Amino acid sequence: MAYKFDWSVLWRGASAEWLLSGLAVTLELSALAWILAVALGIVSGAVRTVRFRPLRAAATFYVEFFRNVPLLVWMFFWYFAVPPLLPTPVQDFLFAHSLEFWAAVCALGVYSGARFSEVLRSGIQSIPRTQFEASVASGLTTFQAYRYVILPVALRLIIPPATNESLNLLKNSSVALTISVAELTFQTRQIETYTAKAFEALTAGTLIYLVLCTSLSAMMGWVERRTAIPGLITARRRR
Amino acid sequence: MLDLDVIWRNLPFLMIQGFLGFGNFVGGTLRLAIPSIALGFVLGIFIGIGRLAPQWWIHVPATIYVEFFRGVPLVMVIFWMWFIMPIVLRTAIPEFAVALSAFVIFEAAYLGEIVRAGIQSVPRGQVEAARALGLSGSQVMRFIVLPQALKNMIPSLVTQFIVLFKDTSLASIIGFMDLTKAAQVVNNREIRPFSLYLFIAVVYWVCTYSMSRYARSLEKRLSPA
Numbered sequence: 001m002a003y004k005f006d007w008s009v010l011w012r013g014a015s016a017e018w019l020l021s022g023l024a025v026t027l028e029l030s031a032l033a034w035i036l037a038v039a040l041g042i043v044s045g046a047v048r049t050v051r052f053r054p055l056r057a058a059a060t061f062y063v064e065f066f067r068n069v070p071l072l073v074w075m076f077f078w079y080f081a082v083p084p085l086l087p088t089p090v091q092d093f094l095f096a097h098s099l100e101f102w103a104a105v106c107a108l109g110v111y112s113g114a115r116f117s118e119v120l121r122s123g124i125q126s127i128p129r130t131q132f133e134a135s136v137a138s139g140l141t142t143f144q145a146y147r148y149v150i151l152p153v154a155l156r157l158i159i160p161p162a163t164n165e166s167l168n169l170l171k172n173s174s175v176a177l178t179i180s181v182a183e184l185t186f187q188t189r190q191i192e193t194y195t196a197k198a199f200e201a202l203t204a205g206t207l208i209y210l211v212l213c214t215s216l217s218a219m220m221g222w223v224e225r226r227t228a229i230p231g232l233i234t235a236r237r238r239r
Numbered sequence: 240m241l242d243l244d245v246i247w248r249n250l251p252f253l254m255i256q257g258f259l260g261f262g263n264f265v266g267g268t269l270r271l272a273i274p275s276i277a278l279g280f281v282l283g284i285f286i287g288i289g290r291l292a293p294q295w296w297i298h299v300p301a302t303i304y305v306e307f308f309r310g311v312p313l314v315m316v317i318f319w320m321w322f323i324m325p326i327v328l329r330t331a332i333p334e335f336a337v338a339l340s341a342f343v344i345f346e347a348a349y350l351g352e353i354v355r356a357g358i359q360s361v362p363r364g365q366v367e368a369a370r371a372l373g374l375s376g377s378q379v380m381r382f383i384v385l386p387q388a389l390k391n392m393i394p395s396l397v398t399q400f401i402v403l404f405k406d407t408s409l410a411s412i413i414g415f416m417d418l419t420k421a422a423q424v425v426n427n428r429e430i431r432p433f434s435l436y437l438f439i440a441v442v443y444w445v446c447t448y449s450m451s452r453y454a455r456s457l458e459k460r461l462s463p464a
Contacts, residue, residue, distance in 0.1 A: 003326050068401075068447040069440045070408035072419055077440065080432035085240065167310075174312035178412055185314050198322030206311055206319070213310040 009195040010204050024186030029104055029183055030173045034166060036109030037182050041116025042155075046146050048117065049124045059117070067114035071175050074111050079103035079179040104176035112169045119165055123158035124150055137154045163220035173233055174209075184208060242434040249425045249435075257421025258442065265335050266416025271407045275339060278402050279346035286347055287354025288380065301351070308348035308436035312404055317341040321413050346403055353399060357392035358384055390461060397454035401447045408443075420443060 009015055040062075047059040066074070071105040079100060083091055094102065127150060135145040188205030194197045246253070252262070260267015289301030308316065320341040324332045339429050361384050369383040411420035422439045 049463070064448060065440075065444060068405075068406040068451065069443045070419065072408040073436060073440050073443060076423070077436040078420070080426070081436050082433075085433065171310075173311040174314040175409065177314065185312065185318070188315075189318065192322065198326065199391070202315070202319050202322060206315055208314060209312060210307070210310045 002193035003199065005199065006195075006197055007113040007200050009191065009197045013194070014196070015191045015201075018187040019184070019204060019208070020237075021204075022099060022182060025101075026170075026184040026212075028172050029101065029108065029176060029181065030170045031202060032105045033108035033112060033173065034169055035171060036105065037116050040110065040113030041120055042062055042151070045120030046124065046151065048121050050142065063114045063117045066111055066115040067118070071107065071111050071172055072178060074107040075175055075179050077108075078107040082106075083188065092212055100176075101180045103179060104173070104181045108169065108173060108176065110157050112165065114174070115160065115165050115168070119158050119161045120154060122161075123154035126157060127153055153229070156229055159220065159224045159227065163217060163224070166220070170212060170216065171209065193238055240433060243436055245425075245431045246438045249325050249356060249429070252425065252441075253439070254420050256416060257418040257439075260265065260416075260424065264334060264336065264416035266409050266420065268404070268417040271335070271338055271342065271410055271415065272400070272402075272404045275407070276396075276403050278343045278398070279350050279403070282347035283350025284385075285353050287349030287358060288301070289448075290351065290355050291358060294450070305348045305351055308345055308350035313341070314412065315343045315411055317409060317413060319369050320344075334410070334413050334415045337413060338407075338415050340457050342406070342410075346399070349399055350396075353392055353395045355386070356395070357388035358453075360391045361387045374423060393413060393461060394454050394458040396455060397450060401450050401454070404447060404450070 010019070044059040044062050047055050048063070050056060082103070083094060083099060087095070131147055131149055131153070135149040136142065140148065173183060174184050174185040177189070180186070182190075184205055189199050191201040191204070195201065256262035256264060256266055258268050262272030286301050286304060290296050290305065292298045292301070297426070317338065320337045324337060365383055365387065366379055369379040374382065386429065407417055408419040411417050411423065416424075416437050422435045426435045429435070
């Protein structure tokens with residue numbers, strides 16, 4: 001093969017710095033999007049199981065529309081289509097404060113929120129309806145029943161699928177490079193552009209993603225064991 | 240805000256070139272999605288069977304394959320193919336081949352897991368009965384296990400096709416003229432991002448949502464009574 005390997009491109013020049021800053025942006029983007037996604041997921045997932053129809057319909061619309069359209073389209077939508085609709089002062093503020101990053105947070109967060117919502121809904125539906133009825137009969141309001149009885153159990157039940165979704169979110173954050181967020185994949189490409197060493201640059205980026213995903217899933221395995229509900233089969237099952 | 244005229248004017252380009260893939264450019268969401276799922280499934284069958292093989296030199300590589308591709312973003316795999324294939328094959332590779340191979344290799348990991356779950360859902364007694372009747376190992380797989388497993392896999396396969404269908408939008412980052420890229424091209428000329436991106440969102444949504452409804456009805460119909 002005519003290709004000459006030169007692994008030193010990864011630590012010569014600015015490469016190492018780029019990779020680290022890319023990693024930092026990936027983590028920051030994923031963390032913010034994750035918070036948004038979990039918040040949206042819990043609210044819409046819980047609302048989809050209540051009896052009040054208009055609320056349920058709104059949540060269903062949110063989930064079905066955002067989940068079924070590619071993330072890339074949402075990236076473009078939040079980055080190109082939404083800012084012109086905002087009032088001018090807000091626009092100016094966003095253009096001065098890395099608009100692409102916040103567009104990516106919104107796109108990734110709202111998209112993943114719809115997916116988290118489905119996970120939580122299935123978690124809630126796996127809890128016997130009698131739990132809810134018993135808590136209402138004990139004098140709790142619907143909100144209190146969800147807040148103190150249903151959600152604490154559901155959130156512990158859904159840790160394995162929620163871990164999967166969180167890993168998807170982390171991997172999906174790479175799509176943000178299309179709106180020029182300088183995250184890990186973007187920086188990997190930048191190294192390739194500057195050094196013309198595709199193999200080395202991509203290996204570095206790929207390894208970082210693999211390490212991130214593996215360690216995150218190991219960490220969540222630990223959380224799962226810590227929060228397992230004693231007596232349930234799910235308590236010991238691993239993916 | 241919502242400009243329907245711009246969509247109407249560019250509808251042939253968006254749908255025929257972008258969505259179906261006929262026109263002056265190499266492109267097409269469907270033209271990429273359908274061969275990707277078909278070839279990915281063929282590779283996925285080998286990987287799924289490989290993961291269940293008793294020989295360690297088959298199931299260890301198959302497991303590594305699955306775990307590797309499930310831990311890496313698809314964008315990364317597309318870039319791998321884009322940069323590495325021309326170096327390894329020493330010739331220019333068209334975008335379609337790059338995108339197709341990236342999707343096939345990536346999706347095969349997920350489809351392999353579906354195949355594995357499908358095979359594991361076939362009762363063990365079926366295999367034993369077939370062996371007792373004198374069928375060889377590969378015959379048992381071909382005539383007894385796979386046909387039954389396939390039936391159990393169908394709903395997950397449709398779901399995976401929906402995922403793949405959405406993922407094909409990522410082929411636009413290497414210049415493949417799919418629906419997303421077509422909207423981008425039209426937007427560069429017309430500057431109507433809200434209408435155009437909302438329109439393609441609706442197109443994607445109509446396709447994926449109808450497929451997911453279909454998957455749900457299949458699941459109901461095929462689940463053992």
